[in-house]
Amino acid sequence: MEEGPYRILGVSKDATDSEIKRNYRRLARQYHPDRNPNDIAAEDRFKSIQTAYEKIGDSNARQEYDQKKRMDEMFQGNRGNSFGGGFGGFDLGDMFSQFRGRGQQTSQNKSNINHQEHSIKGSDIESGLDVSLEQAINGADIKFSHRRFKTCEKCSGSSFGTSKSCSDCGGKGVMTKSSTITIKVPKNAKHGQLLRLKKMGHEHPQGKPGDLIITLRLDAEEGRRWENGRIVQEVPVQITTLFLGGKVKIITPLGKKVQIDVPAGTxxxxxxxxxxxxxxxxxxxxxxxLSEIIEINDEQREILEHLRKVGL
Ligand SMILES: [Zn+2]
Structure with a gap:
């Protein structure tokens, strides 16, 4: 199976765009051909890192990739009844096929008509929204753009499912339009928190619009990542401190300076x-x-060589 771009870039699916960018830069440096001359494995790795980044490195490309992935999963093995009209990698038939099925049932089973009509609905749209830690703590209004099906203005959706033609939508009853909305991020928002924006999903020519479901992604910032709803912060420590113990200073996500006692044998x-x-x-x-050691001086080298001699 193909290795997904998230995995290649070493990030989780709910990583922020900035985290993806940071990891990409680090990996691209690490596997760059200039740094690994004549290393075919590194070259392959470098290429797959580039390809992965093309898929999810830009927020629009990523939105499209995620959307397509979700649609692929949702409609796996159910691609027979589409009727064309590509949009963002999946097609309109997929969007509506499930609803058409239910619609037909309605006319055959009148006792169920009210119940059935409620289920005719455009699809929900799922997307992610990147938020800084500060915005998440204080709450924020963030502009968000997404593409969705909107009812055709010319035929008001009446051409859908009929032989009537419409020069604007070609009988689909909907057209792809961009919507920009302001999303209210609540105070003390959490990483992975879902916000449901009613009726901001795909519109349906004969039913109710779906919802827009936003997953908040909080950017943990450089050297940090999310794990099970908590921030994990990397603390670089010198090798001598690991052996002998000592103190390190860190800056927390809240911007506080904290001194940490590192016990010997860490x-x-x-x-x-x-x-x-x-x-x-x-x-x-x-x-x-381990804190990165760029260069060692002559004295340090001498001591290290001595340490090697005595078996460390
Ligand atoms: Zn139309």
Missing amino acids: KIGDRRGLKGHGHAGGQLDIEYV
């Missing part, structure tokens, strides 16, 4: 929870990573 990947320092007063998990 390992890379060890974690600690700091209560009250996470998003919206929750727990912040810190994870020790």
Whole structure:
């Protein structure tokens, strides 16, 4: 099976656009051909990183990719009854086929008519919205644009499902239009929180519009990521501090400077929870990573060589 772009870029599906960009830059540097001359594996990796980034590196491209992925999953093995009219990688027939089925049932089963009519509805649209930690804490109004089917203005949707022709929508009853709305992010919003915007999904020529379902994605910022609703912050520690213990200073997501006591014998990947320092007063998990050593001087080299001699 094909490895998905999220996996290739080492991010979760609910990562913010900025996190995707940061990871892409890091990986592209790491696997760049200039840094890995004559390494075919690195070259392949570099290429797949580029391709993955083309799919989800730009927020519009990502929205389209996610949408297509969802449609593919939803209509797997059910592509026979579409009637054309491509939009964003999937087609209109897919959108309405389920509703047409129910519509036919309605005319055959009059006792159920009210119940059935309620189910004729445009599809919901799912999308993500990136929010900074500050916006999430204080609440914010954020402009959001998305494309959706809107009822054709010329025929008011009356041409759908009939032999009537309409020069604007070609008998689909809807047209693809862009909608820009303001989304109210509530105070103390959480990563992964869903907001349902009624009737802002796809319109249906003969039914009610679907909803727009927004997943809030909070940008944890450089060196941090979300895990199970908590922020994990990487704390770079020097190798000597790992062995001997010591102190490191960190800046928390809330912007506070905190000094951490690192016990002797700490390992890379060890974690600690700091209560009250996470998003919206929750727990912040810190994870020790090795601080990057760019260059060592002669004295340090000499000492390292001595350490090797004595078996470290
Ligand atoms: Zn029309």
